[in-house]
Amino acid sequence: MxxxxxxxxxxxxxxxxxxxxxxxxxxxxxxxxxxxxxxxxxxxxxxxxxxxxxxxxxxxxxxxxxxxxxxxxxxxxxxxxxxxxxxxxxxxxxxxxxxxxxxxxxxxxxxxxxxxxxxxxxxxxxxxxxxxxxxxxxxxxxIPLACETSYQALFIKTSPSVGPKSKVFICGGASATGWFAIQMAKAVGAHVATTCSQGNVSLMEKLGYKIIQEANEMTDDPQQLLVIDYNNKNFGEVLQDQNYDLVYDCVGGEQQWLAARRILKRGGQFITIAGDDPEASISLNTVFTLGPRVLSRKLGSVFGSSHHSYMFHMISTSYSELDHMRTAYFGKGK
Ligand SMILES: NC(=O)c1ccc[n+]([C@@H]2O[C@H](COP(=O)([O-])OP(=O)(O)OC[C@H]3O[C@@H](n4cnc5c(N)ncnc54)[C@H](OP(=O)(O)O)[C@@H]3O)[C@@H](O)[C@H]2O)c1
The missing domain is CATH 3.90.180.10 (Medium-chain alcohol dehydrogenases, catalytic domain)
Incomplete structure (x- = not known):
């Protein structure tokens, strides 16, 4: 309408x-x-x-x-x-x-x-x-803030950009950012898995993919979406050593990074938009405690002590991306 x-x-x-x-x-x-x-x-x-x-x-x-x-x-x-x-x-x-x-x-x-x-x-x-x-x-x-943030994370900040055959894990599939990310990653043919609460599995079903909740049911079927109930299972354990290219974190908290490291391939990327403190209560205390921890992850990924790259992504607004989202996704009903 x-x-x-x-x-x-x-x-x-x-x-x-x-x-x-x-x-x-x-x-x-x-x-x-x-x-x-x-x-x-x-x-x-x-x-x-x-x-x-x-x-x-x-x-x-x-x-x-x-x-x-x-x-x-x-x-x-x-x-x-x-x-x-x-x-x-x-x-x-x-x-x-x-x-x-x-x-x-x-x-x-x-x-x-x-x-x-x-x-x-x-x-x-x-x-x-x-x-x-x-x-x-x-x-x-x-759409704008949530979708553009995820668009940038998947297609601009990730190198190589998410495409067919990419293995992408999205923390928080029921969040607005996660919800858009699932659909954009699926639209380009990526293999996608995500977390949400059991109560939101029905929300995932509305996306029209074949929802599976057991990792051993995964096949090459591009229509599949693996959904893990984060209250019952740790995705790091469930998908240990599954060589994901990208973990896109829309939830925040250190546990997302710790679990992600177990499933990423060597050289894989972790991109968070919420950081270690999802409440983003930025105080001097946070600067002195979380700051060094995040910095050491970043330095570890740059200088090689970590096998995975770590990035905190902050949206930057761009009309051309909003235009591209309209023509490539929403205008085509994707
Ligand atoms: N850096 C940036 O530029 C940027 C841009 C946009 C958003 N953000 C940040 O990104 C975060 C997400 O934003 P949003 O708008 O997408 O949030 P949202 O729509 O409010 O997402 C809330 C959802 O997160 C899910 N969730 C909570 N804890 C979870 C967990 N441990 N595992 C999996 N899912 C969990 C919940 O789903 P269930 O009901 O299934 O638990 C809840 O429905 C926020 O912290 C926001 O501030 C940052």
Whole structure:
């Protein structure tokens, strides 16, 4: 279903809007309010666009920023409009914007700039791409951050890039990032295995692959997806010495790395997007404890004391990747 959107002229853009306001660090109920007379960010730099928001989604980074876990490195001034992932319609463009135009339906991730939980959001043209036309605004708003992160991990940060015959293990297949990663890896013909809780095996079945839960049932059938219930089994034990090319960690915690080392081939890659501390409570204590541990893994992989490479991947936004995700995957119903 594609919902109808109204075309606005620049003159129709109001001066005030409703937006969520974060007034400090803490639980959502304590620090979030709805503000009704917030100035619409109508002034645009030459490379910016103004988007009327139809849908915005919530990612773990939103609550990590809300409760102050990341306040050592990202410090918004309050009140702050939260939210990153968004889908909507372009209502104005800066003077050097060429790719997008007023009336375009777009999706994007405004990164750490301005918040999407508002009626209008301003962002750089480069943070947005045309929305897949076969998806609703709500569906499209759920894509950018999670899908682009996984796209980059599988196809840009992994060398050689994931392709047919790659053996890929995804920690956390029921997470948004894991869910997209499974589908993109399968779409290019990779052999994929993943972890999730038993309760989410039915979610995996909705993907349409042949779900197996026992490693000894694995064949060369590209339609198979091995799902391991992480509450009952350690994937490192189940798949010991199975020579995986890549373990993509969407869960975090040291145990993912320890288990991954048992299943990776010599020279295989471990890419985490959550690191050792999934809560990302970055404090001076974390810097002094987790920092050296992660650094030694990284150095070990560079200087050869470890047989596997270790990488912490942080998303960088790119419209061309959002475009490619639309044409290569969502537009083709993959
Ligand atoms: N570095 C970056 O640029 C970047 C970008 C995006 C996200 N992230 C981070 O990556 C992580 C995942 O993000 P997301 O949006 O995909 O999260 P999400 O959708 O909120 O994922 C939550 C899911 O993780 C699963 N899970 C929890 N513990 C697990 C375990 N031990 N083993 C397997 N699955 C487990 C749970 O599934 P079950 O119900 O099956 O247990 C839960 O449904 C977050 O920490 C997020 O902050 C980082």
């Amino acid at each position: 594609v919902e109808s959107t109204t075309t606005m002229s620049k003159d129709d853009i109001p001066s005030l809007m409703t937006a969520a306001h974060q007034n400090g660090y803490g639980e959502a109920f304590d620090v979030l309010t709805l503000a009704y007379e917030v100035p619409v960010p109508r002034q645009l730099s030459s490379n910016q666009i103004l988007v009327r928001v139809y849908a915005a989604s919530i990612n773990p980074i939103d609550w990590k920023l809300l409760n102050g876990n990341l306040s050592l490195i990202i410090r918004p001034s309050f009140p702050h409009i939260p939210g990153k992932d968004v889908a909507g319609v372009v209502v104005n463009v800066g003077s050097s914007v060429k790719r997008l135009k007023i009336g375009d339906q777009v999706y994007g991730n405004v990164h750490n700039d301005e918040g999407a939980y508002a009626e209008y959001v301003r962002g750089k043209e480069s943070q947005f791409a045309l929305k897949p036309s076969n998806l609703t605004m709500i569906e499209a708003a759920a």
